[in-house]
Amino acid sequence: MSELVGSELVIEAGKPAHGGYCLAHIDQGTVFVRFALPGEKVRIRITNRSKRVLFADAIEILEPSPDRVPSVWPAAGPGGVGGGELAHVSLKAQRTWKRWVLQDCLTRLGGTQVAEQLSQVGLPQVQALGSDGDEHAKGLGRRSRVELTVSPAGQLGMHGYRSKKVIALDSMPLAAPAIRDLELFSRKAWRHLLKPGARVRAVAPSGGQAMVSVGEQVYGSNAKPSSRRRVQEIVDASGLGLGQLHYQVHVNGFWQVHPLAPTTLVREVVGQGLAGLDNPKTLELYSGAGLFTLPLSLLGAQVTALEGSLQAVRDGRRNLHDQGARLVQANVDAAAVSQYGDGAQLVVLDPPRAGAGREVVEAIGKLQAQRVVLVACDPAALARDLGLFVAQGYQLEHMAAFDLFPHTHHFETVCVLSKVA
Numbered sequence: 001m002s003e004l005v006g007s008e009l010v011i012e013a014g015k016p017a018h019g020g021y022c023l024a025h026i027d028q029g030t031v032f033v034r035f036a037l038p039g040e041k042v043r044i045r046i047t048n049r050s051k052r053v054l055f056a057d058a059i060e061i062l063e064p065s066p067d068r069v070p071s072v073w074p075a076a077g078p079g080g081v082g083g084g085e086l087a088h089v090s091l092k093a094q095r096t097w098k099r100w101v102l103q104d105c106l107t108r109l110g111g112t113q114v115a116e117q118l119s120q121v122g123l124p125q126v127q128a129l130g131s132d133g134d135e136h137a138k139g140l141g142r143r144s145r146v147e148l149t150v151s152p153a154g155q156l157g158m159h160g161y162r163s164k165k166v167i168a169l170d171s172m173p174l175a176a177p178a179i180r181d182l183e184l185f186s187r188k189a190w191r192h193l194l195k196p197g198a199r200v201r202a203v204a205p206s207g208g209q210a211m212v213s214v215g216e217q218v219y220g221s222n223a224k225p226s227s228r229r230r231v232q233e234i235v236d237a238s239g240l241g242l243g244q245l246h247y248q249v250h251v252n253g254f255w256q257v258h259p260l261a262p263t264t265l266v267r268e269v270v271g272q273g274l275a276g277l278d279n280p281k282t283l284e285l286y287s288g289a290g291l292f293t294l295p296l297s298l299l300g301a302q303v304t305a306l307e308g309s310l311q312a313v314r315d316g317r318r319n320l321h322d323q324g325a326r327l328v329q330a331n332v333d334a335a336a337v338s339q340y341g342d343g344a345q346l347v348v349l350d351p352p353r354a355g356a357g358r359e360v361v362e363a364i365g366k367l368q369a370q371r372v373v374l375v376a377c378d379p380a381a382l383a384r385d386l387g388l389f390v391a392q393g394y395q396l397e398h399m400a401a402f403d404l405f406p407h408t409h410h411f412e413t414v415c416v417l418s419k420v421a
């Protein structure tokens with residue numbers, strides 16, 4: 001099949017698949033096509049092959065779908081940067097697409113019990129963030145964190161799709177307004193700081209001015225070196241009766257990227273996690289800088305939180321302001337779960353994209369906690385983890401999905417599981 005790489009052909013795009021692709025079938029096998037929409041007739045160029053499947057980009061749209069729109073992220077598309085795989089799809093159709101992928105992953109990878117439980121709780125809509133008419137509702141201005149790289153020729157840009165090559169950019173329409181106002185691509189003041197090979201991160205916190213890190217050095221929005229290393233993030237937890245919560249997060253540390261994500265996730269995860277439980281003993285895994293740890297503790301949960309990054313643990317300890325929660329730097333594995341989770345009534349876990357995996361889920365199962373809240377940013381990993389939880393005697397009670405990453409194939413899912421007696 002490798003002789004096909006580089007060749008062009010006309011196909012009809014089929015169903016969406018995980019990763020922002022449409023499926024197409026040709027005599028030589030299955031092709032995963034980017035930048036198409038289901039039902040479209042497109043000319044594709046085969047870009048890659050892996051084992052028995054081919055990858056391709058739609059390079060000419062011969063019969064467009066009514067859901068096709070001009071891309072809001074001009075740098076996406078054949079030969080463009082990674083990300084923005086759905087920027088050519090109307091936002092409404094993006095959410096239908098993601099919902100379809102969620103169902104497909106859960107039923108195909110989760111196993112029959114997950115499929116049965118899903119039919120009982122119902123497949124959730126993928127909810128949009130923001131109000132009608134605002135920038136967020138259009139999926140724009142939604143990145144409070146942007147990572148860029150400087151090319152060998154000194155141009156600021158992003159890596160190409162599956163490539164180390166830096167593609168120069170001149171704008172960043174998905175970035176939060178405070179990042180766009182930095183004018184990283186055009187202001188002279190930045191130019192001498194952006195040396196070839198430098199990794200640049202621009203951060204627009206909800207509680208202060210934008211900052212930029214170039215490697216370890218941090219700059220204020222005026223492009224002058226800053227001794228500050230942390231930004232302030234403010235989360236509206238009034239839905240939980242807590243008012244505004246304040247967090248300090250290292251400029252290079254993990255924080256939810258969509259400006260409305262922290263508030264949305266805190267309401268869902270903490271609200272669902274604590275409903276009907278009285279000051280539960282709680283094990284939180286992959287806790288980051290304490291986004292959920294703080295409101296859980298403020299609402300009376302006795303939390304032990306495990307997080308692998310020392311920087312995030314340091315941030316988390318500052319954010320907890322002596323709330324009584326224990327924040328431990330630990331790699332989440334079976335030994336850590338059983339060491340710190342003894343007697344837990346509630347387990348909250350927000351693993352990285354690959355999911356928690358068998359060893360960790362089975363260790364959680366042994367704790368016999370009455371409730372588990374699982375947050376997942378990858379539907380395939382979610383399906384695998386859910387299948388493992390169900391095999392440990394957990395029942396899916398509730399599922400919600402949020403479009404935290406418009407114009408990409410990513411979205412976030414929150415699941416509430418209860419232990420079957």
Ligand SMILES: C[S@@+](CC[C@H](N)C(=O)[O-])C[C@H]1O[C@@H](n2cnc3c(N)ncnc32)[C@H](O)[C@@H]1O
Nearest residue numbers: 254286287288291307308309330331332350352
């Ligand atoms: C998706 S983030 C969630 C953080 C937090 N819940 C939030 O929303 O801000 C996942 C976190 O897991 C941490 N992490 C990843 N793998 C880990 C592991 N094996 N053990 C412990 N922590 C890990 C990362 O450092 C990151 O902070």
